[in-house]
Amino acid sequence: MPGCLAADSLVKRSDFHYELPSELIASEPLAERSASRLLVLPPPPAGPQDRMIRDLPGMLEPGDLLVLNDTRVIPAxxxxxxxxxxxxxxxxxxxxxxxxxxxxxxxxxxxxxxxxxxxxxxxxxxxxxxxxxxxxxxxxxxxxxxxxxxxxxxLPLPHYMGREARADDAERYQTVFARHAGAVAAPTAGLHFDTPLLDALRERGVQMGHVTLHVGAGTFSPVRADDVREHRMHSEWLNVGAELVEQVRRARGAGRRVVAVGTTVVRALETASQGGELRPFAGDTQIFIFPGYRIRSVDALLTNFHLPESTLLMLVSAFAGRDRVLEAYRHAVAERYRFFSYGDAMFLHPGEAGGA
CATH class of the missing domain: 2.40.10.240 (QueA-like)
Incomplete structure (x- = not known):
């Protein structure tokens, strides 16, 4: 059942800490969106692999469904x-x-x-x-x-960038497929996609669908409770439409994968699946996903690198396994990947059930 927690869940905030040199925080975007590096975490027991985001079409199969968040950032x-x-x-x-x-x-x-x-x-x-x-x-x-x-x-650039927004951020801190205004932070996994990459994915036969989740300022709120179960998750508005639900049904029926572009897509699909089956949903969510929660709505996840002890890192750990994710983060630090909103990306396959 979606949302159930294992008795031995990892619940300490410190379980999701890692050391990050400040110079690896990306305060500037690359000249080209699709020039980012991509750290691939295959199914266990394989270790991390260093690739490029432009390799993504070759990593997906015709008929796979790539789900994107089409929210648009407002000058908030x-x-x-x-x-x-x-x-x-x-x-x-x-x-x-x-x-x-x-x-x-x-x-x-x-x-x-x-x-x-x-x-x-x-x-x-x-x-x-x-x-x-x-x-x-x-x-x-x-x-x-x-x-x-x-x-x-x-434009509300995250504070960790250490600078105010410039005119060029108005374009680069939006995805190229942004449509519905309402977010105060970008769904950053989507920032890696440009028109040539999207065209290459379509030529590969990859299907694309959209959800809308308006990322809130609470996404930057730190987890203050030592026991993460006591953390109060912020509320965000989302819409999972009937068209996307049908796309997921067709992909799964054909034995193809559903690939989430970003943690916001996972939160949207898991919210819309709370009855045990994905259904159209429009409204608020406060879903909090951390190890012990079994993510069932997606088969792979493309996401950026997230802050230590953040709810986003906890969600990724629930999907791929905390130990595997933190090992991959240590690899990324050693290989000088760029972190956070304007940084590089990861492509993750699920770990053991429950994200242990």
């Missing part, structure tokens, strides 16, 4: 200051009405409900309430949030 970062003068960085998580939104705030002292934030771009926000690390904000202006972000929002 704003700046302002509290009435006391303290600076505030605002990361919009989700617009919930013309004048209301849920956001994370980067601020030295958290504002209380009723507190005001003066925006650098003009206008004012009021804090309605706080729920954990998220704030509900009301925009006290005639314009709505969508217009404000299109006028004054900044």
């Amino acid at each position: 970062r704003l700046y302002g200051q509290k009435s006391t003068g303290g600076r505030v960085e605002i990361m919009i998580e989700r617009i919930v009405g013309q004048h209301e939104a849920v956001a994370q705030l980067g601020v030295s002292k958290p504002p209380k409900p009723g507190g005001k934030i003066q925006l650098d771009a003009g206008g004012e926000m009021e804090v309605i309430e706080r729920d954990g690390g998220f704030y509900r904000l009301r925009l006290l202006a005639a314009e709505g949030f969508e217009h404000l972000l299109s006028r004054a929002g900044h």
Whole structure:
């Protein structure tokens, strides 16, 4: 049954730690999307293999189904200051009405409900309430949030890149197949695909399908609990349509593989499979996948390298096995792979059941 946990699940946050030299964090994209390296983790007991993302068509078979996340990143970062003068960085998580939104705030002292934030771009926000690390904000202006972000929002590059977004990031921090606006972080596995690579995959006979999962700011939230079972997962909106469900049915019926491009695709498909069978689904998910959870919706996973002790690394470990994944990460460090959003990729086959 999807979602069940083994009694001996790995549940300590420290079980997912690894050492990463800071110079391996990719703060700039490569000149070509499909020039990235690809670390392949075959079925056990084989070890890691060094390839290139351009090798992917030869690694897939005609009829295999590649599932992509077609969300589009919005300029979700704003700046302002509290009435006391303290600076505030605002990361919009989700617009919930013309004048209301849920956001994370980067601020030295958290504002209380009723507190005001003066925006650098003009206008004012009021804090309605706080729920954990998220704030509900009301925009006290005639314009709505969508217009404000299109006028004054900044592309929200992850902080670990160590720089502000530039004009060229507006194109490179989007996938070439992005269609539905709503994400505040890119589904980074998809950043490796350009038109020539997609054409090569189609010529190979690889089928392609899409889900939409709007990646939220909570994807960067650290796991603070030592026992990961106590971690509260952020909520994200997704849509798995009937067309994609039918594509999966045909691929599986023909004995072909379903290959997820990114952890967001896995989260979407696993959410839509919670009844035991993949069905169309549109709505929110807080699914948290870590070792002990058996992923059944996909047969292979293309993903980037993820932060130590992150929920994304835990998901990958559930799919391919923690020990195998961390061994592959050590190999990637030794071979000087590029890490995180603008970095290189991995192509993983499943490990033992439950990701032990």
